Amino acid sequence: MIDCCIGVRQGSCEGPVLFLFMMQAIVETIQWPAGIVKPSFCTALVDGKLKEPVTRTRAVEMFVCWAILYADDLALLFESRDDLREGLIYLRKHIARFGLQIHVGREGIKSKTVAMFCPSKDCTVDDVDLGNIELDNGGNFIPLVDSAIYLGTVIESSCTSEVDVNKRILAAQRAFNALRVVLTGKDIRLKTKG
Secondary structure, three states: OOOOOOOOOOOOOHHHHHHHHHHHHHHHHOOOOOOOOOOEEEEEEEOOEEEOOOOOOOOOEEEEOOEEEEOOEEEEOOOOHHHHHHHHHHHHHHHHOOOOOOOOEEOOEOOOOOEEOOOOOOOOHHHOOOOOEEOOOOOOEEOEEOEEEEOOEEEEOOOOOHHHHHHHHHHHHHHHHHHHHHHHOOOOOHHHHO
16 A cells, blocks of 8 residues: 555546535635625526516515536636626635646636626626736736537527537537438448448
8 A cells, every 4th residue: 555645646536526525615615805796696486486587576585606516617606897806816816725726828828717708688798898807917817708618518698508509400410411421322231320
């Protein structure tokens, strides 16, 4: 048996589970600086189903959803660009305490981490600064994007699935076009086609 004090090896079965514990610990121990507003949402039961109310003011429940853990990633929600910048700077320092880092961009290096602006009903993209989020004087930044691909799904700032659906349809068309020779070949037996 060899003592190990630096963690698990790449590809180890324990790695993903330990990483999820780390991400959960990060989210549970973070104490946001004063002034950062956590976004709140509201829902209500309408005809026995959970729905987002449009005009209802009674029987509305408010809830806060600001951190979403999925796979090995963390999504955080902020109400303003200033809150996002301040939150990212603080989160970077907090994650470093656990020995982790956020992959940010620098001159000549593309960022793996992205931020996305999702406008509300009364706001347009033209009203907002869509430049990179500068994190410090060292040139580190996180880009603000219109869309991002996460686990193969296209997520758009419009919060619709139209682009993702079109991408999947196009992929299916390409796959069937690649099989066209096999499926339409008269020299290939039906059993082989199956």
